[in-house]
Amino acid sequence: MTQPYLIALDLDGTLLTAEKKIPRKTKALLFELIEKGHHVCISTGRPFRSSNMYYEELDLKTPIVNFNGAFVHHPHDASFGIHHSPLELDVAQRIIKACETFKVKNIMVEVLDDVYLRKHDEVIVNTFIMNENPLQIGDLQKTLTEDPTAILVHPEDHHIGDLRKMLKKEHAEVVDQRIWAAPWNIIEVIRSGINKAKGLEKVAAYYNIPQERIVAFGDEDNDFEMIEYAGHGVAMGNAIDELKERADYVTKTNEEEGIAHYLKNVLKLV
Numbered sequence: 450m451t452q453p454y455l456i457a458l459d460l461d462g463t464l465l466t467a468e469k470k471i472p473r474k475t476k477a478l479l480f481e482l483i484e485k486g487h488h489v490c491i492s493t494g495r496p497f498r499s500s501n502m503y504y505e506e507l508d509l510k511t512p513i514v515n516f517n518g519a520f521v522h523h524p525h526d527a528s529f530g531i532h533h534s535p536l537e538l539d540v541a542q543r544i545i546k547a548c549e550t551f552k553v554k555n556i557m558v559e560v561l562d563d564v565y566l567r568k569h570d571e572v573i574v575n576t577f578i579m580n581e582n583p584l585q586i587g588d589l590q591k592t593l594t595e596d597p598t599a600i601l602v603h604p605e606d607h608h609i610g611d612l613r614k615m616l617k618k619e620h621a622e623v624v625d626q627r628i629w630a631a632p633w634n635i636i637e638v639i640r641s642g643i644n645k646a647k648g649l650e651k652v653a654a655y656y657n658i659p660q661e662r663i664v665a666f667g668d669e670d671n672d673f674e675m676i677e678y679a680g681h682g683v684a685m686g687n688a689i690d691e692l693k694e695r696a697d698y699v700t701k702t703n704e705e706e707g708i709a710h711y712l713k714n715v716l717k718l719v
């Protein structure tokens with residue numbers, strides 16, 4: 450058989466359709482690749498709680514990269530270890546205090562799968578927390594007592610640019626930030642130097658897969674490092690232009706099953 454490849458899949462806008470479903474042909478092809486001995490892993494900005502359903506749907510037995518690389522673990526092999534790279538609490542509190550000066554709409558802080566919310570918001574609860582996890586609501590300066598995995602800031606639209614500039618100017622040495630696409634326009638803050646490529650490196654080392662046999666698919670700015678790291682960095686047809694410029698190949702869109710198209714017709718793994 451062909452030597453095993455490591456195939457890393459972003460979720461939203463990449464593996465998933467707009468309806469948050471895995472397309473039928475893509476799913477069948479991934480099952481076939483796994484049967485042939487290739488390694489399929491999820492690499493997402495989502496926490497584990499909101500990516501586990503897709504992990505189980507694909508019947509994966511591989512490590513998973515969550516929070517854009519800030520949390521990497523193997524649900525079926527404890528020997529892989531728990532790789533958690535949170536923000537330091539004092540740094541997080543400074544970030545939260547700075548964001549509050551902009552009178553942001555809300556701030557959500559995640560410590561792995563535990564969630565802290567500055568104020569109640571039905572849309573955030575239903576969309577991001579899905580009513581599955583303990584939720585503490587209130588003054589984050591008081592309720593947050595652990596090093597957080599990520600901070601999600603929902604600013605007023607007209608404050609996004611200024612808030613991002615402030616974070617870059619005053620906190621660039623300790624944090625990295627990403628902006629979520631519309632309709633959310635949420636700023637995500639994680640520990641500096643953490644990204645999906647760092648997480649994928651751990652998975653590749655676990656399977657002893659060289660970079661030239663790593664395939665990564667993505668669509669947004671949180672995929673930059675992973676796409677550049679992989680031997681085969683593939684941007685979806687619906688990806689942002691900046692990612693397409695960094696990619697080795699631009700495939701079809703997520704709605705057109707671009708993952709399956711690349712793996713079958715371009716890389717010819719099946």
